[in-house]
Amino acid sequence: MELRHLRYFRAVAEELHFGRAAQRLLIAQPPLSQQIRQLESELGVALLVRTTRSVELTPAGKAYLKRVVKILDSVDDAADLARRAAMGTTGRLTIGCVGSATYSVLPQLVRTLGEMLPDVDVRVRGEMLAPAQLSALAAGDIDLALLRPPVVDRGLSTEIIRRDALLAALPEGHRLSMRKELSVADLRNEDLVAHVGGGRSVMGSLLTTLCADNGFTPRVRHEVEETSTLVTLVAAGLGVAIVPAPTSALDIAGVVYRPLRPRSLGVELVAAWPTSEHDQITTHVVAILARIAR
The missing domain is CATH 3.40.190.10 (Periplasmic binding protein-like II)
Structure with a gap:
């Protein structure tokens, strides 16, 4: 059984017509009918009652359709989530911040991220001294640091914010x-x-x-x-x-x-993050930081 079998069954079950389902799937009708028969054979139950004039779901087909819809929707959601994660529009980000920036740039940053990247779970740790932030970056406790230079760790990427x-x-x-x-x-x-x-x-x-x-x-x-x-x-x-x-x-x-x-x-106020873990979320946030600082 493959996902295409589920997609084919869903189309037929929702259309209750092999011709319309084939058009919806952009395939020919004979291969569609063959795939549905393969699915029924593997399951060992009849999902559809076919006549020359109509197609109806069996009780097993109705029960199966409910679960198939959930499965396919979950697969589509997972694909969408992966695409948004690759684009840096979803995920989690923990930001550390020195005291003076905690009261100035951080409130506006969090508000802006909530508007521009609503699916990113932003967490903040304010009033952190620079050495504490560097230690937190190394331990993976924060993902992005807003701190005062110097930053001499070659494993970190940096950008001057202001x-x-x-x-x-x-x-x-x-x-x-x-x-x-x-x-x-x-x-x-x-x-x-x-x-x-x-x-x-x-x-x-x-x-x-x-x-x-x-x-x-x-x-x-x-x-x-x-x-x-x-x-x-x-x-x-x-x-x-x-x-x-x-x-x-x-x-x-x-x-x-x-x-x-x-x-x-x-x-200077500097943004720092682990070079090895640089992702699109960090790219977005640092760009937003630069705009806020200007």
Whole structure:
């Protein structure tokens, strides 16, 4: 028995006429009749009652038709699913994201994916530091990472999504908040709230480098992993911080943001994914990310 036998039987059973069924199937009538007889012979039951004027289903044929319809519809659905998977319009994707992008690009990305790729099951893990995302990619826990460079793993493909300017986050009423913009050197004598250092976060390492370039060692009083916690501590007056510009989307009361000069200071947001597992879903999502960032 082959799928064509089921398709032939379904056509005859629905048309109740061998001639019309043959036309529907684009085959000649004699081969169609022969295939139906082969099917009945294999099953060992009569599916159709034939006369010179009509074709009717036997009770066995009626029962068989119900199951045949389900089987053929499932086969067609499977083929459609495979085609959509190949095109990157169905499947599952888990995205990891650094804190500042969690509050800016991620909400719009998820909404857009819901509109453009409704059959893709998108899952997100926000507030992930870059090293944690790289580990999650290696373990297969996430499929796509949105993180700060550098990304040196040769097994990963990367694409720069955008470059974010840097801001100083200050407690409301802080003496430096009266200025329109600041330099890193202005923070020399300030208590700082920072992302964890020691290579555990890109922003933590960047803060150390920026301060060293300006001739001082940062006076870090509090280290945190989550950007939301960092901004909350600033709002509480426990220090100031250097953050990517999208962090201001958090809009936590008690915090003001000032641009850092020179305006060329910034940090890139990069999409990274395993090269060996690059598929059409990833291609679609990265392209959508680039459009959102622009």
